[in-house]
Every structure is written in C-alpha cells, then in structure tokens.
Amino acid sequence: MPGPDNHQLRSATISVLVDNESGVLARVIGLFSGRGYNIDSLTVAPVDDARGQSRINVVTSGTEMVIEQIKAQLERLVPVHRVADLTREGAHVAREMALVKVLGTGDARVESLRIADSFRARVVDTTIESFVFELTGATDKLDAFIELMRPLGLAEVSRTGVAAIARGSRTI
Amino acid sequence: MSAEAMQSGAEVLLRALKDQGVDVVFGYPGGAVLPIYDAIFNQNAIRHILVRHEQGAVHAAEGYARSTGKVGVVLVTSGPGATNAVTGLLDALMDSVPVVCLTGQVPTHLIGNDAFQEADTTGITRPATKHNYLVKRSADLARVVHEAFYVARSGRPGPVLIDLPKDILIGRAPYTPPVTAHATYRPRTEPDPVQLRRAAAMLKAAKRPVVYVGGGVVNAGPDASAALTRFVRETGFPCTNTLMGLGTFPASDPQFLGMLGMHGTYEANLAMHGADVLLAIGARFDDRVTGRLAAFCPDARKIHIDIDPSSINKTVPVDVAIVGDAGRAIAGLAAAWAEDAAPVDRAALATWWRQIDEWRAKDCLRFTQDMTPGAIIKPQYAIRRLHEFTRAQAKDVFITTEVGQHQMWAAQHFGFERPNRWMTSGGLGTMGYGLPAAMGVQVAHPDALVIDIAGEASVLMNIQEMGTLAQYRLPVKVFILNNQYMGMIRQWQELLHGSRYSESYSNALPDFVKLADAFHATGLRAETVDQLDDVIREMLASPRAVIADIAVDPKENCFPMIPSGAAHNEMILGPEHEDEARGITDEGLVLV
Ligand SMILES: Cc1cc2nc3c(=O)[nH]c(=O)nc-3n(C[C@H](O)[C@H](O)[C@H](O)COP(=O)(O)OP(=O)(O)OC[C@H]3O[C@@H](n4cnc5c(N)ncnc54)[C@H](O)[C@@H]3O)c2cc1C
Ligand SMILES: Cc1ncc(C[n+]2csc(CCOP(=O)(O)OP(=O)(O)O)c2C)c(N)n1
Ligand SMILES: [Mg+2]
Numbered sequence: 218m219p220g221p222d223n224h225q226l227r228s229a230t231i232s233v234l235v236d237n238e239s240g241v242l243a244r245v246i247g248l249f250s251g252r253g254y255n256i257d258s259l260t261v262a263p264v265d266d267a268r269g270q271s272r273i274n275v276v277t278s279g280t281e282m283v284i285e286q287i288k289a290q291l292e293r294l295v296p297v298h299r300v301a302d303l304t305r306e307g308a309h310v311a312r313e314m315a316l317v318k319v320l321g322t323g324d325a326r327v328e329s330l331r332i333a334d335s336f337r338a339r340v341v342d343t344t345i346e347s348f349v350f351e352l353t354g355a356t357d358k359l360d361a362f363i364e365l366m367r368p369l370g371l372a373e374v375s376r377t378g379v380a381a382i383a384r385g386s387r388t389i
Numbered sequence: 390m391s392a393e394a395m396q397s398g399a400e401v402l403l404r405a406l407k408d409q410g411v412d413v414v415f416g417y418p419g420g421a422v423l424p425i426y427d428a429i430f431n432q433n434a435i436r437h438i439l440v441r442h443e444q445g446a447v448h449a450a451e452g453y454a455r456s457t458g459k460v461g462v463v464l465v466t467s468g469p470g471a472t473n474a475v476t477g478l479l480d481a482l483m484d485s486v487p488v489v490c491l492t493g494q495v496p497t498h499l500i501g502n503d504a505f506q507e508a509d510t511t512g513i514t515r516p517a518t519k520h521n522y523l524v525k526r527s528a529d530l531a532r533v534v535h536e537a538f539y540v541a542r543s544g545r546p547g548p549v550l551i552d553l554p555k556d557i558l559i560g561r562a563p564y565t566p567p568v569t570a571h572a573t574y575r576p577r578t579e580p581d582p583v584q585l586r587r588a589a590a591m592l593k594a595a596k597r598p599v600v601y602v603g604g605g606v607v608n609a610g611p612d613a614s615a616a617l618t619r620f621v622r623e624t625g626f627p628c629t630n631t632l633m634g635l636g637t638f639p640a641s642d643p644q645f646l647g648m649l650g651m652h653g654t655y656e657a658n659l660a661m662h663g664a665d666v667l668l669a670i671g672a673r674f675d676d677r678v679t680g681r682l683a684a685f686c687p688d689a690r691k692i693h694i695d696i697d698p699s700s701i702n703k704t705v706p707v708d709v710a711i712v713g714d715a716g717r718a719i720a721g722l723a724a725a726w727a728e729d730a731a732p733v734d735r736a737a738l739a740t741w742w743r744q745i746d747e748w749r750a751k752d753c754l755r756f757t758q759d760m761t762p763g764a765i766i767k768p769q770y771a772i773r774r775l776h777e778f779t780r781a782q783a784k785d786v787f788i789t790t791e792v793g794q795h796q797m798w799a800a801q802h803f804g805f806e807r808p809n810r811w812m813t814s815g816g817l818g819t820m821g822y823g824l825p826a827a828m829g830v831q832v833a834h835p836d837a838l839v840i841d842i843a844g845e846a847s848v849l850m851n852i853q854e855m856g857t858l859a860q861y862r863l864p865v866k867v868f869i870l871n872n873q874y875m876g877m878i879r880q881w882q883e884l885l886h887g888s889r890y891s892e893s894y895s896n897a898l899p900d901f902v903k904l905a906d907a908f909h910a911t912g913l914r915a916e917t918v919d920q921l922d923d924v925i926r927e928m929l930a931s932p933r934a935v936i937a938d939i940a941v942d943p944k945e946n947c948f949p950m951i952p953s954g955a956a957h958n959e960m961i962l963g964p965e966h967e968d969e970a971r972g973i974t975d976e977g978l979v980l981v
Contacts, residue, residue: 236573239523240511251516282702289699295520295540295574 228257229284230303230311230381233273234389236296237263244294245273254279254287258313258356260378270298272389274381276311276356301389303381311381315359316341317350321370329369336362347372398530398558399428402491405534407434408567411462413453413832414438415446419466421493421506424558438832438861441853443470445825447477447548448851451486452829455812456787458610460541461829463490468506471552472513476819478548479517483816484633485608487546489537490518496556497525510552519547520574524554527562535567544576545697546608576696580713580721588668588692588709589725595666596737597688597744598626601649604633604815605671605695606715607808613716614638614808617670620723625738627745629657631672632800633815640804646745647754650678651951652797655753656745658949658957663744664689671695671715674705675816676980684956694718753949754801755965762919768795768870768941771921772802772842775868778925785837786810787830791823791847794876794947799842801947821850824867828854831863838866838929845871845938846895855908858934866928867936869901872943880946884961885953885978905936914938953980 235241242261249256258276263269277287284302291300303309317338319329322345333340333350336358342349352362356379363374383389396404402425406414413436418426429437440446443465450461465474471492481488495504511521520540522533530553537549592598600621606613614637621628621644628638629649638645647654649661661667667689672678679685682704691707693700694715701710711718758770772795779786788803789812790796796813805811812830814822823841831839841848848869858865878893905912911933915924921939928935948963954976 239525240515240521243512244515247515282706286699286703289697289701293544293576293697293699295571298573 224280226278226280227284228276228278228304229287230309230379231275231277231288231291232301232303232381232389233275233291234298235271235273236298237269237271238296241271241296242273244296245275245291248290248294249275249277252290254283258378260380274379276379299389301383303383306383307387308384309381310384311355311379312353313356313359313379314351314353314377315363316375317352317363317366317371318373319348319350319366319370320346320372322346325369329366332362332365332369338362395561395563397424397428398527398553398560398562399424401531401562401564402534402553402558403428403432403435404564405531405567406462409535409538410459411435414462414464415440415449415453415829416464417443417446417466417470419470419493419506421467421495421555422464422470422491422553422558424555425464425491425493425553437464438857440825441856442851443473444477444821445828445851445854445857447474447481447488447490448819448822448825449829449832450488450490451477451481451484451822452789452812452826453833454486454488455607456809456830457833458809460487460489460538463488465490465492466506467493467495467510468508471508471510475514475517476817478514478550480814480817480819480822481548482517482519484814485546485604486548487541488548489541490548490550492550492552493558494523494552494554497554498556500554510550514550517548518550521550521552523552524557527557527560530557530562531565532568535565536571539568539571540574543574544578545605545700577712578696578714578717580694580711580718582721582725584709584711585718585721585725586729588711588722589729590731591666591690591692591709592624592626592668592726593729593731593733595626596734597663597665597741598624598668598738599660599664599666599689600626600628600668600670601631601661601672602628602634602637602670603631603672606634606637607671609671609715611808613714613719616716616719616723618642620719620726623723624726624733626668627660627742629653629660631675631678631815632813634672635800635811636805636808639806641806648800650675651680652801652947652949654801655751655949655960655962656748658951658960659748660745661686662957667691669693669707670719673700674703676704679705680951680959681954681956694722751962751966753962753966757965758918760918762917764918766915766918766921766939766941768798768872768945769802770918771870771939771941772798774921775840775842775925776803778922778929779838779840782838782929785834787812787827787834787837787839789813789823789827789830789839789841791841791843792818792820792877793844793847794872794880794945795842795844795870797947798870803842820844820847824848824851824865825854827865827867828857828863831865832861840866840868843867843869844876845869845873845898845901846875849899852904855905855910855934855936859909863934864932865934867934868928869936869938870941871898871901871938872941872945873898874943876943876945877947883946884950901936901938905934908934910934910936912936912938914940916940953978
C-alpha cells in the first residue's frame, strides 16, 4: 500500500475502460459528485466498437488515500472493465485540444497570429475580425496559450479535456 | 426460435425468477406491472406477498434475505411505486443486503415524455443501488434478470434494480438460462496466502490483540461464523462485534466483549483503544465505531479482511490488507496460524485479559430496576426479560428492531448466539424498518418466533404492514418500548442541546392495544414492572400477531455513549457510574 497517511494532494490521470451502455457515464460522474471527489477534466468516447467499449479519462486530485479510494470505487462499478492510474503506473502521454476564438484587428490581430505560430496552433477559421485557432498539447500549454490570447481579444474557448495513454508497449 | 422459447416478457421474467430459486416476492401492483401480476395469477411456483407500502416490501425482502442468506425479491409499479421503494433500496445498500427490485416503467416509446406515472427510476436509484438496469430490448430481458441476481449476491451483496417498460413485459421475449460468471464484475473471493501469513505472524506476536468482527461475516454465511468462533477460541483473543456483526460470535462466550462503538461496552472500546494488533473482519470502520479517527486504536497495527477493496484504507489506514471472502480468509488465517511456528505470548495475553477483566468489572451496562409492584419498567430490564423468556423457547428466535434507543438496548442486552438472527438498520438507520423486516423473516421462517423490538415513534412509520401480517397470518410480535419520546433524539437534546426537547415528544400516540385490535391482532399492555412477565408470556404464547405496548421510563438514556467527535477512551458511562458528562466540542456538534 502506498503511504496512506500522506496528506499531500496529488493529481492523478485515471483511464477507465467501460462497457458502452447507457448510464455508464452518469454512474462515473455520479460517483465523483456524490462522494465529493474532484473532476479536473473528463473525456469519454467509444474506443472499441466491436467489443462495445468506451474509454473515460478523468483527471482528479486528492490525497493518496482518496485516490486509492476513487480507483476502488470505480473498479466496483459493474460495467467497468479496467481502471488504470496512468500517473502511478509509469510514464504516460496526456493531450488535449482547444479551439480558441480571438476577435481583433490591427496589431493585436497580428500579435495573436504570431503567438499562435510559435505555439504551433493552426488557424482553422478566419474572418476579417476573427480567428479560430486549433491547439493540441498538454494542459499547461493550452492554459498558457489561452492566457496570452486574453489581452489580444480572446472571445471563446472550447476544450476537449484530457485524453491519456501509457508510454511504451504497456496497454490498459 | 421454438414457441416455448418465445413467451411474453412477463412470463420470461417469472421463469427467470424461478430458475434463480425465488420462492417469494414482496410486492404491490400498479398499471405498469399488470402484465407481471397477470403472469403471477397463472402460476404457483412463486408466492406473492401483498404489502401495504412499497417501502415495506423492500424491508421485508431485506428481512427475508438477511435471515436466509438468499436474495430477497421486490416487485413494484412505476413512478410512485418506485420512489416509495427508494429508502428501502438505500437501506439495503448501506447494510450490504442482497435484494433484486423489479420496477414497472412506462412503455419504451413514452420514456422521457412525462408520461403518466413515469419516473427516471434508474436515475433516481443509481446512488441507492449496487447496480441497476433499464431493459430496452426483449432480447436482453432474461439475461438481465440472471445478471441482476448474480450481481446482488456476489462480492459485497447489495440491491439491484431492474426497470421494466410495459411493452417489454407484454412483447414476446426469448429465454436464456442463468449465468454464473460476468464479463466485468468478478469480485475477488480468494485471499492472498502471502498476506494471510503476514497476518498470522503479526497476530502471533501480539501482546494486546482484539478481533473486531462485522456484518461481512454474516454475509459470508453461517460457516464463516463457525470458523470465526473456532479461530477466536483457538487464539484465546478477545472478540468484539459491530452492530451488524452481532451473532457471528456467541454472546455467551467468555471471550466476547460485547458490541463496540458509540453505544458499545466499556471493555470493548477500551480494548480497542489499548490494542497493539487489531484484526478486523468484514467490518467497515464506520464512524459510529471509530469515534474520532485521529484517536482510533492509536497503538494498533491493523489487519483488515474485506471482500470489497473500497472498504479497505477508506478511513483507517491498515498494515495488512486481505481482499477476499471472510469465510475463506478465516479458514486460510487459521491454517496460517497453525503453520506459523512462533509461540503465542501467553504471559502478555494473560496480562491483557486481566486488564480487560478490570474494565469488565465496571459492569457498564448496569441499571437499577425497582421491583416494587407499580414501579416503572426500565427498558433494559424489559429486553433482559424478553431475552430470558425467549431463551426458554424451543423455537428459533429472530429479532428485528426499529431505530433509536430501543435498538441500542436490544443490541446491548439481548445476547445473540448465532448469525442471521438479528436484523437491524445500521448504516441508514431507517425508522420503520423493523416491522416489515420481521414480516419478511416470518415469511421465510413460518415456525420461528419473530419479534420486532420497537420504539413507539418508529413503529408508526410502517404500521400499515400490520395489515399484511393479518392477511397472511404472520404471527410477528411487536414489542414496543414505549417511552413516549423519540428517545434517541431526546437523549441528544439532553446531552448536547441544553435539554431543549424540541419536537421530540411523541404526542397524540394511538392506543396500541386498540390499534392491534383494528388490525386483527392481539394488543397487550404492561404499565408497571409487575405486569411485564405476564405480558411477555402471553405474547409468546399467542399464535397470532401481537403488539405488546410496554410503558418504560421516559427519562432513561442509553449508555455507555461515546459522544460525537470523541475517542473510545472518552466514553460517558451514565448516572449509574456518576461520572461527568464530558464537554462536547464544536467539532463534535456538527457530527451526527
Ligand atoms: C442509532 C444507531 C446507533 C448505532 N451505534 C452503533 C454502535 O454503537 N456500534 C456499532 O458497531 N454500530 C452502530 N451503529 C451501526 C453503524 O451505523 C454501522 O451500520 C455499523 O457499525 C456497520 O457495521 P459493520 O462495520 O459490521 O459493516 P457492514 O455495514 O455490515 O458492512 C459489512 C462489511 O463487510 C464486507 N463484506 C461483505 N460481505 C463480505 C464477505 N463475504 N466477506 C468479507 N467481507 C464482506 C463489506 O464490504 C463491508 O465492508 C448504529 C446505528 C444506528 C442507527
Ligand atoms: C426515517 C427516519 N427519520 C428520522 C430519524 C432520526 N431518528 C433517529 S432515532 C429517532 C427517534 C426514534 O424514536 P422511537 O422509535 O420512539 O425510539 P426510542 O429512541 O424512543 O427508543 C429519530 C427521529 C431516523 N433515524 N429515521
Ligand atoms: Mg420512543
């Protein structure tokens, strides 16, 4: 057992493989809200149509004891196949995508495009007074980009939440 | 598909129930489930008990389940039928009772339309069940029913609900036989032998051990209790039970310390506080048991056996975690204990028992009953007398309770020698549980003596089930400790809120003797101590349902008590022991 009397908070990226049945997302979300666990990010999509399975990625935070409890609670849900604590089980890659709308003209517009370029964001829509940038990366990179856009006419943000997977040959 | 394989959904449902070994269903009809009632009408394999309120159906199924080890089955209609069942479902979830609840639903094409008696039943009951299903295709029906039974009884048992749209019940459906495995839900039952050896070594080295046993050992079946009893006797260790675990270790055994926790005994709680090794089996470190967590078993290394990994390290970190069925784990532990060559520290154990005997000598459950004729009855005395009379009976005795002081006095003063004989609402603390639960027990054990030890306030919450007792001639005995108060509330108000008895007086009570009469039962009353034995005798001799209204001391409080937020060694012992009620902190006041 990992040091349970550790009161430090840690972040955990947890992937859950579930049967793709109605209500399964409500079960997972209800578990988090009902028991007062944090959800910092949540994504869900089917990943295996043949087996009818979806993958839920949750980024949460808590003490070691709480995170162990979250995993145990998830594991005992009936439609859950597997729970992987990607943060604990080894190196992993976590990415999310954001669509960022920036309104502006003149210098601010030019500056937003310059910054987007340095972040390797793509322009996916443009009008004379607006851009929609598409940016993929780690959460903090997206956060930084959005902060930089704020004074330059940031108007709207849509983010996917985190998708995560273990590095190397390990699978869930 | 053959014609036989394509019966109506309702017929398929009943066939699946039969193949699951169901012999009785507790239910209440309504529009959405009429096809099921029609199918019930045409068969004899399954008996239907018509309750008077859907909550009663679930508690009855709980009583049935907990007294037999089988899955209890409930059948209710959509909308209000389903919502009335919710309290019972949550009760079963909190106390790990296997129940399958069938609810009617509006036809699939009307779902989401605010149709008549439509409720989002799976949505409402998701946090009140272990799992639930909405059957949307006839092809899934039989599989879902079998799966529901598997989930309800496997691992940590609990309630499972199946929501059945009316078109699914009417339409043709194929039948598939029961399943014994599941693709995703496969709880671990076999304990890890390495952990068992570690646990055995830790126990061998113990100087001040305590075995703390909970309801999980009841769930594991009577053999687990027998194995526990053998193991505890083999080790010579002291053993305490939670409220839910009573009966797993014989109350009359000298190694039994009584119940622990908020209203546990002085010796059990102080032994927990002083222990150097704690063996927890099928117990979930509930806040009623631990008291202030920071001060819980401060010196003990802890071993925890539980079938549900989420029960382990939930609130109390443990040193050895053993996931598995209690029965198998106890057997494995006993074997590991026998194989471990290390000797037991007999001298340390003897010192430990001397200490425990000193605590025992306090006689913390002591009370004084004035025996002069006309004297008021002490509730503890009433339970002791009831226990003595029932012990002399040839019949098997089952006790249920409502919730409150009477429940705690029953736990403290009625000795349980065997598992499955004690049915109480522990986790949810549902007033109104005891009468319907007793009804379910009596249905399962027609020849047994089934007694609901009740409070006058709680019993009114499901009093309508007296009608069910009459209809099926179920001779349940309702033994009311009538203190004219919501005593448990009154006690907290006295101790924590300056004796301001806000709304806790049981005003305008019915005449329980007449009430019994109105429900075709026998009503008896004892007002003074000299009348008590006769009333108990008459109650036990009656072949009918009985309400015995026992007037008890309205001022009596239930001690010992660990106030909210206090530690095991900060118990209040009560007036018999003339100690000071310790101050309760603000932190404690917010706790329930
Ligand atoms: C007014 C009131 C006062 C109360 N005061 C007290 C008190 O003083 N003392 C007290 O003890 N309780 C008291 N309670 C009850 C308390 O609230 C809890 O319900 C109770 O303590 C829980 O008992 P338990 O730990 O045995 O767990 P249960 O709720 O019985 O849970 C069983 C545990 O065993 C596990 N399990 C299930 N099946 C198996 C298996 N086959 N093998 C292994 N493990 C299994 C489960 O996963 C779970 O962890 C009170 C309740 C009320 C209403
Ligand atoms: C449904 C429900 N409502 C409220 C409570 C809170 N409560 C706990 S004990 C109690 C009083 C019970 O009174 P009674 O049945 O007379 O038992 P006594 O404590 O007097 O023995 C109340 C109101 C509860 N446990 N359940
Ligand atoms: Mg009362």
